[in-house]
Amino acid sequence: MSLVDVRSWTPAARSVAEAARRFLIDVCATHGSLPVTAIVADHGDSGVRIRLRFGGGEVEGSVSARGDDEDVCTEVAERLQSVVVDHLPGWPECPGHGHQAVSTRLDGGAVWLCPTEGATRFAVSVGHYPRPDVNVAS
Numbered sequence: 150m151s152l153v154d155v156r157s158w159t160p161a162a163r164s165v166a167e168a169a170r171r172f173l174i175d176v177c178a179t180h181g182s183l184p185v186t187a188i189v190a191d192h193g194d195s196g197v198r199i200r201l202r203f204g205g206g207e208v209e210g211s212v213s214a215r216g217d218d219e220d221v222c223t224e225v226a227e228r229l230q231s232v233v234v235d236h237l238p239g240w241p242e243c244p245g246h247g248h249q250a251v252s253t254r255l256d257g258g259a260v261w262l263c264p265t266e267g268a269t270r271f272a273v274s275v276g277h278y279p280r281p282d283v284n285v286a287s
């Protein structure tokens with residue numbers, strides 16, 4: 150079970166909190182038993198700070214939270230990915246490839262993307278990462 154603990158209600162913090170929620174949905178899709186809490190607090194000019202609390206430890210990152218919600222989500226996914234890889238090496242795995250999917254902004258919004266073959270191979274919205282027991286190949 151995961152949750153987002155919002156400590157600030159500025160528009161930037163709310164946008165980051167929603168992005169963190171989508172990120173945690175994806176963590177749960179692949180690591181359902183891993184409890185994670187994301188603590189979101191606005192720090193003014195220095196950006197929005199996100200602390201991720203795992204069972205055993207805590208990692209922290211901050212984001213500028215510029216642009217629209219999907220830009221913010223792309224930034225949050227990238228930032229949080231860079232801090233969780235110490236706990237979840239290679240996360241998230243590009244299905245069928247074994248390498249790490251990357252977070253990027255496509256026309257439709259923030260996505261996880263196959264870094265070598267792009268959207269023709271694998272692209273899903275952040276917050277819709279496929280569970281391992283779902284076959285995503287068509």
Ligand SMILES: [Zn+2]
Nearest residue numbers: 243246263264
């Ligand atoms: Zn791939």
